[in-house]
Amino acid sequence: MIFIETLVYVVRDGRVLLIRKKRGLGAGYYNGVGGKVEEGEDVVSAAVRECREEVGITPKNLEWMGLLEFWNYEDGRVESVHFVHVFLAREFDGVPRESDEAEPVWFGVNEVPYDNMWSDDVMWLPKVLSGKKVYARFDFDHWRLIGGQVFELVRST
Numbered sequence: 498m499i500f501i502e503t504l505v506y507v508v509r510d511g512r513v514l515l516i517r518k519k520r521g522l523g524a525g526y527y528n529g530v531g532g533k534v535e536e537g538e539d540v541v542s543a544a545v546r547e548c549r550e551e552v553g554i555t556p557k558n559l560e561w562m563g564l565l566e567f568w569n570y571e572d573g574r575v576e577s578v579h580f581v582h583v584f585l586a587r588e589f590d591g592v593p594r595e596s597d598e599a600e601p602v603w604f605g606v607n608e609v610p611y612d613n614m615w616s617d618d619v620m621w622l623p624k625v626l627s628g629k630k631v632y633a634r635f636d637f638d639h640w641r642l643i644g645g646q647v648f649e650l651v652r653s654t
């Protein structure tokens with residue numbers, strides 16, 4: 498199965514808004530706000546919708562920061578491939594609130610709790626939070642990280 502997904506990192510006053518995911522894959526981990534792009538939806542609309550659903554805010558001026566690929570293998574076969582578009586939002590409307598999916602928590606941009614996040618995050622999120630655009634591919638075996646590569650995107654001219 499192939500999924501197109503979004504991750505949004507809301508940044509304000511030197512802090513980044515993460516969620517502690519309450520259910521589903523990655524429950525208990527901190528992550529950006531996001532989820533799957535739905536049928537008939539564009540990627541930016543999906544990113545905005547997930548922010549509204551999960552933490553009740555509307556991000557403004559989303560800045561595209563890159564693309565991640567997560568390839569999950571089970572018993573030597575590709576179980577799922579996730580293409581994740583990553584965004585930064587420096588402005589938003591509303592006040593973050595808890596939902597049945599997620600608890601919003603602010604962290605200093607230098608105090609991100611990587612030990613309680615997906616193990617790929619420490620390899621690319623510091624770059625994104627410092628304003629760099631990235632492309633990365635990670636391989637997982639039963640959702641355990643087994644390899645990956647991270648590239649910074651640069652202007653070609």
Ligand SMILES: CNc1ncnc2c1ncn2[C@@H]1O[C@H](COP(=O)(O)OP(=O)(O)OP(=O)(O)O)[C@@H](O)[C@H]1O
Pocket residue numbers: 502503504521522523528530531532533567579581615616617618
């Ligand atoms: C493997 N390493 C990973 N590192 C960083 N982030 C990861 C991730 N793996 C998945 N993510 C992100 O976690 C979000 C929730 O995804 P997920 O709960 O499956 O989606 P969604 O909210 O649509 O859930 P429903 O299927 O509707 O319940 C989604 O943005 C997805 O990109």
